Amino acid sequence: MKLSIHKSPDPRFTSYVRRACHFYANELMSKRLVESITIRITFDAGIDCLGCASVAATNDGTKPRKFDIRLHPYKDAADILETLAHEMVHVRQFARGHLNESLSRWKGIKYDTHHTHDYFSPWEREAMSLEEGLLYKFKMAEKLWEVFSGISDPSAPVEHQPLGWRVSETCLQT
Numbered sequence: 001m002k003l004s005i006h007k008s009p010d011p012r013f014t015s016y017v018r019r020a021c022h023f024y025a026n027e028l029m030s031k032r033l034v035e036s037i038t039i040r041i042t043f044d045a046g047i048d049c050l051g052c053a054s055v056a057a058t059n060d061g062t063k064p065r066k067f068d069i070r071l072h073p074y075k076d077a078a079d080i081l082e083t084l085a086h087e088m089v090h091v092r093q094f095a096r097g098h099l100n101e102s103l104s105r106w107k108g109i110k111y112d113t114h115h116t117h118d119y120f121s122p123w124e125r126e127a128m129s130l131e132e133g134l135l136y137k138f139k140m141a142e143k144l145w146e147v148f149s150g151i152s153d154p155s156a157p158v159e160h161q162p163l164g165w166r167v168s169e170t171c172l173q174t
């Protein structure tokens with residue numbers, strides 16, 4: 001897999017993004033498919049969502065093999081790495097030919113979606129169902145709780161934390 005990362009919010013974070021991208025690719029795709037793809041990740045504060053993935057180019061056989069991933073940089077490490085996992089599921093969908101570029105066909109069936117972020121579409125449901133598990137595996141492989149605040153060690157004892165209501169107590173009593 002050829003991978004480039006642009007406009008990283010922190011140079012120290014770039015290597016984690018790189019390793020996460022390779023990790024997710026190897027979890028999701030065959031070795032042969034991973035070797036055939038090129039991914040360009042750009043951090044972009046101008047996008048109106050956490051992330052997005054699109055096809056940048058196809059190979060001679062017109063199979064999608066080059067992909068653009070955009071990630072919002074104003075998020076914490078866990079959110080960004082989970083969003084990357086989500087977008088890598090979309091890369092697999094494009095690369096395997098399950099989803100077409102214009103998001104109108106899924107596994108050969110025509111879909112009439114008007115929104116790119118249609119949570120009920122099969123490709124979004126698949127991406128959402130896998131993102132958390134992929135992040136969990138990467139988190140365990142890298143012991144990310146030793147590096148980033150806001151990421152906890154799942155095997156550590158459970159600590160008491162208040163529920164964090166934002167409304168006042170009087171409000172809660174009514």
Ligand SMILES: [Zn+2]
Binds near residue numbers: 086123124127
């Ligand atoms: Zn998505």
